[in-house]
Amino acid sequence: MLKHYLLLTAGVAMLTATAPALAQSTNSGTDKFAQLGPELPTPNEYRTASGAPGHAYWQQRADYNIRVKLDDEKQAITGSEDITYTNLSPDELPYLWVQLDQNIMDKNSMTTSTQTSQLQTRMPFQALDYIERSDFDGGFKIESVKMKGTALKHTINHTMMRIDLPTPLKPKQSVTFSIAWHYNINDQLKINQRSGYEFFPKDGNYLYEIAQFYPRMAVYSDFQGWQNKQFLGAGEFALPFGDYRVSITAPSDHVVGSTGTLQNPNEVLTSKQRQRLASAQGASKPVLIVTQAEAEQAEKGKPKGTKTWTYVAKNVRDFAWASSRKFIWDAMGIKQDGKNVLCMSYYPKEGNPLWGQYSTEVVAHTIKTYSKFTIPYEYPVAISVHGPVGGMEYPMLCFNGGRPEADGTYSAERKYGMISVIIHEVGHNFFPMIVNSDERQWTWMDEGLNTFCQYLTEQEWERNYPSRRGEPRNMVDYMKSDPSVQTPIMSNSESVLQLGNNAYGKPATALNVLRETVMGRELFDYAFKQYATRWAYKHPEPADFFRTMEDASAVDLDWFWRGWFYTNDHTDISIEGVKSYTVDSKNPEVENALKRQQINAAPKSISDMRNLQDIPKTLVDKKPELKDFYNNYDPLNTTAADKQRYQQYVKALKPEQQQRLSQGLNFYEVDLKNIGGLVMPVIVEMTYADGKKEIVNIPAEIWRKNNAHVTKVFVTEKPVTAFVLDPYQQTADTDLSNNAYPRQVAPSRFELFEYQQRQQQNPMQQQVSMQQKEDKPTNTSAGGTN
Structure with missing residues (x-):
C-alpha cells in the first residue's frame, strides 16, 4: 500500500465525503434501495401493511368424508367422497372448482403434450417410456358428481373441474356434494x-x-379468487383447510399408515400390536409395532380378505396414506408444547439397517427443532414412509427415499441423503401444511423456507453436518452462472428454469444471509417466528412474509427482497485499491526521520547503479573547488530553527488538536466496487502488522447513494498489512480473487491419474471386504505353509 500523509489544519478539514452519485445499479437503472411499492399489493382489510392478517381476513373451508378401496391385483383405486364446502367469503359463488391432479398422468394431459425432450443415439428404455407413456392409462375416471342424489353439471378442463351449482352459494352458507371415481396407480420407477x-x-x-x-377443492381467496392454474408438474398444491374422515379398504394383511389418527385399532391391529403402540407413546427410542420378522412372514402369503382402516384428521389441508404387507412399523412418542406427538416410520426390510436406526429418530428431531424456530407442532402424529424414489410431503405423513445396498451397506452420501430428505419432508408439515402458502404460484414460499429450516435442523443433528443447501458458498456456482439459465426467485412455479437452485437453494441461502449477516440471529429468529405465528393455518402471500420480517425487526429489507428475490444479480464486491495515510505531526525530528527511511527504502535507479561503474569520478569529484554549501547540506537534518517553528506551531493549537497530532493513527482509504450488482453488507477483515485480526461489519446501506462504487475510510491505531472482504464467505460472493488487498493468489492443485474403471464399492463394503480377508484362515499342509 502506498503511504500518504494527511495535513491537518485548524481551519479546513482535508477529509471530505465523496459527492453522492446517482443511486443506481451496475446492471440496470434501478435504485437498489428504492422501496418495494408497485411490486407489492396494496394493503387492505384482509392483509395489512404490517404483514399480518387484517381484521376482515377470511378463508374457505372444505370437509371430506372419503371411502377408497385399494385393488392389489390391478393396482387401482376406487373411491367416493362427500365434500362439504363452506363459503366464508363475502362473495356469492355460482360454481366451484375442484382439482383433478391425477389427470397429469392422462395420455393426453397438458403436461405430456407440452413436455420438451431430445433424442440421442443411445437412450435408456426409461427415457423412451417417459416420452411415450403409451402403456399406462392414467388420470381420474369421474363416474358421477351429485348433490342429494341428483347429478350436477360439471366440466373438466385438464386438471380442473368446474361444478355448476343449482343456486349460487351465498356467504356463510355450506353445500355438500358427492363425487365417485376410479384410477390406475402408476409404477413409480417408470412414471x-x-x-x-x-x-x-x-x-x-x-x-x-x-x-x-x-x-380436491381448489382455493378461493381474497387475493386472486379461484386458484385455477393448471397443474403441470412443478407447481404443487394450493388447498383449503378442513376435517377429514377417510376409510381405506386394503388387503387384510396390509399395514396402512395415514394422515390423522386411527379410529378403529381393535378391528385392524392385533392385541400385541396395540400393546406395542401404547408402549411407544412414552418411549425414549423407537418401539417396533410390526417387526421385520413379522413383515417377512406377511410377505409369503396373500389372503383374499380385506380390512378397512379409518383415519380422522382435524384442520388439515390434504390427506395421504401408504399400504403394504411388507411394512415394518416403529414408533416413539415425544412431548411438544405439552402435547403428545407420536413419531412413526413405515418401511420394507429393504430399507434396513438405515431406516430402523434413523428414520423415526429423525422425525422426532425434526418436529422438535422446527417447533423451536417456528411454532409448536400441534398434530398428533408425524410419519415417514420409505418408498423407491425422492421425497414428497403431506400433513402428518411423507414419502422418502434413501435405500441401502442389498448387502446392508451404504455410503456416507446415502446415509446423509436419507436423513436430509426425511428432515425436509417432515419439515413440510410446517411449510406449507400449517403455514399454508400457495405452492402453485410460489414454490419458494414452502420449499425455500423449509430448506432453510432443514439446514438449521441438520446442523443440530450432528456437528459439521454435510448440508447441501443453506451455506452461502454452496450457492456461488448457480448465482454466477449465465443469466439465461436463471430466473428470479419471484417467478411462477411452472416457469422456473432450475427448480432446485431457484426455489430451494437460493431462498434458503438468502434467509441464512439475513439471519447471520444482515439482521443478526436475535432479530431474525423473532421475526421469523412472528411470521409463522401470524399465518399458521392461513394462506400467506409473499408480501405478507416480506412485510412481517420488516415489521417485527425494524430492519428495512426492501433492498434485500428486491436484489435476492426480484433479480438475478449476484454478489461480487471488489477491493479496487487501498491508500494508506498517516497524520503529518509537524515535528521535524519525527517527520525528517520518516522521510529518510522512505528515501533509503525507495528502489534504486538502474541508471545510478550503472553510473557507479561507468563513471568512477564526476567532475566535482575531480575538482573539489567546485563544491559549495549545498554539497554538504542535508535538508533532513533538524535545525534549532526547525524546532523553534514547531514549538510555536504546537503552542497555537488547542489541547485536543495537540493530542490528535501525537496519536499516531493510521488512515486507510479503501475503494470498493459492486461488480455483481447485488448490494450487500461489506464485511472487512483487517490484518495488523503484529498478526492480529479485526473484522468490521458495514451494513448494506453503505451503497445507498451509489450502488456501484463507494470509498470507505478506516482509522486504526496499528498499521494494517492486508484487507480481506467476506473472510467467512457469508455473502455468497462469486469471485474471491478480488476480495483481498494486496491481491492473494488462491492455491489450487491438479491430479495426475491413469484411467481405470471406477471403484464400485462404498466405504462400508470396502471395510467388510478387508475384514473378511484378514479373518480368512491360512491354508496349511504337512510340508508347511503354502
Whole structure:
C-alpha cells in the first residue's frame, strides 16, 4: 500500500465525503434501495401493511368424508367422497372448482403434450417410456358428481373441474356434494410422480404410496379468487383447510399408515400390536409395532380378505396414506408444547439397517427443532414412509427415499441423503401444511423456507453436518452462472428454469444471509417466528412474509427482497485499491526521520547503479573547488530553527488538536466496487502488522447513494498489512480473487491419474471386504505353509 500523509489544519478539514452519485445499479437503472411499492399489493382489510392478517381476513373451508378401496391385483383405486364446502367469503359463488391432479398422468394431459425432450443415439428404455407413456392409462375416471342424489353439471378442463351449482352459494352458507371415481396407480420407477407403487420381484409384493388420490377443492381467496392454474408438474398444491374422515379398504394383511389418527385399532391391529403402540407413546427410542420378522412372514402369503382402516384428521389441508404387507412399523412418542406427538416410520426390510436406526429418530428431531424456530407442532402424529424414489410431503405423513445396498451397506452420501430428505419432508408439515402458502404460484414460499429450516435442523443433528443447501458458498456456482439459465426467485412455479437452485437453494441461502449477516440471529429468529405465528393455518402471500420480517425487526429489507428475490444479480464486491495515510505531526525530528527511511527504502535507479561503474569520478569529484554549501547540506537534518517553528506551531493549537497530532493513527482509504450488482453488507477483515485480526461489519446501506462504487475510510491505531472482504464467505460472493488487498493468489492443485474403471464399492463394503480377508484362515499342509 502506498503511504500518504494527511495535513491537518485548524481551519479546513482535508477529509471530505465523496459527492453522492446517482443511486443506481451496475446492471440496470434501478435504485437498489428504492422501496418495494408497485411490486407489492396494496394493503387492505384482509392483509395489512404490517404483514399480518387484517381484521376482515377470511378463508374457505372444505370437509371430506372419503371411502377408497385399494385393488392389489390391478393396482387401482376406487373411491367416493362427500365434500362439504363452506363459503366464508363475502362473495356469492355460482360454481366451484375442484382439482383433478391425477389427470397429469392422462395420455393426453397438458403436461405430456407440452413436455420438451431430445433424442440421442443411445437412450435408456426409461427415457423412451417417459416420452411415450403409451402403456399406462392414467388420470381420474369421474363416474358421477351429485348433490342429494341428483347429478350436477360439471366440466373438466385438464386438471380442473368446474361444478355448476343449482343456486349460487351465498356467504356463510355450506353445500355438500358427492363425487365417485376410479384410477390406475402408476409404477413409480417408470412414471416418477409424487405417489404410486413399487413392485418387489423377489417376493412378488407391492408397496403403495397414495396421494392426490381424490378430487380436491381448489382455493378461493381474497387475493386472486379461484386458484385455477393448471397443474403441470412443478407447481404443487394450493388447498383449503378442513376435517377429514377417510376409510381405506386394503388387503387384510396390509399395514396402512395415514394422515390423522386411527379410529378403529381393535378391528385392524392385533392385541400385541396395540400393546406395542401404547408402549411407544412414552418411549425414549423407537418401539417396533410390526417387526421385520413379522413383515417377512406377511410377505409369503396373500389372503383374499380385506380390512378397512379409518383415519380422522382435524384442520388439515390434504390427506395421504401408504399400504403394504411388507411394512415394518416403529414408533416413539415425544412431548411438544405439552402435547403428545407420536413419531412413526413405515418401511420394507429393504430399507434396513438405515431406516430402523434413523428414520423415526429423525422425525422426532425434526418436529422438535422446527417447533423451536417456528411454532409448536400441534398434530398428533408425524410419519415417514420409505418408498423407491425422492421425497414428497403431506400433513402428518411423507414419502422418502434413501435405500441401502442389498448387502446392508451404504455410503456416507446415502446415509446423509436419507436423513436430509426425511428432515425436509417432515419439515413440510410446517411449510406449507400449517403455514399454508400457495405452492402453485410460489414454490419458494414452502420449499425455500423449509430448506432453510432443514439446514438449521441438520446442523443440530450432528456437528459439521454435510448440508447441501443453506451455506452461502454452496450457492456461488448457480448465482454466477449465465443469466439465461436463471430466473428470479419471484417467478411462477411452472416457469422456473432450475427448480432446485431457484426455489430451494437460493431462498434458503438468502434467509441464512439475513439471519447471520444482515439482521443478526436475535432479530431474525423473532421475526421469523412472528411470521409463522401470524399465518399458521392461513394462506400467506409473499408480501405478507416480506412485510412481517420488516415489521417485527425494524430492519428495512426492501433492498434485500428486491436484489435476492426480484433479480438475478449476484454478489461480487471488489477491493479496487487501498491508500494508506498517516497524520503529518509537524515535528521535524519525527517527520525528517520518516522521510529518510522512505528515501533509503525507495528502489534504486538502474541508471545510478550503472553510473557507479561507468563513471568512477564526476567532475566535482575531480575538482573539489567546485563544491559549495549545498554539497554538504542535508535538508533532513533538524535545525534549532526547525524546532523553534514547531514549538510555536504546537503552542497555537488547542489541547485536543495537540493530542490528535501525537496519536499516531493510521488512515486507510479503501475503494470498493459492486461488480455483481447485488448490494450487500461489506464485511472487512483487517490484518495488523503484529498478526492480529479485526473484522468490521458495514451494513448494506453503505451503497445507498451509489450502488456501484463507494470509498470507505478506516482509522486504526496499528498499521494494517492486508484487507480481506467476506473472510467467512457469508455473502455468497462469486469471485474471491478480488476480495483481498494486496491481491492473494488462491492455491489450487491438479491430479495426475491413469484411467481405470471406477471403484464400485462404498466405504462400508470396502471395510467388510478387508475384514473378511484378514479373518480368512491360512491354508496349511504337512510340508508347511503354502
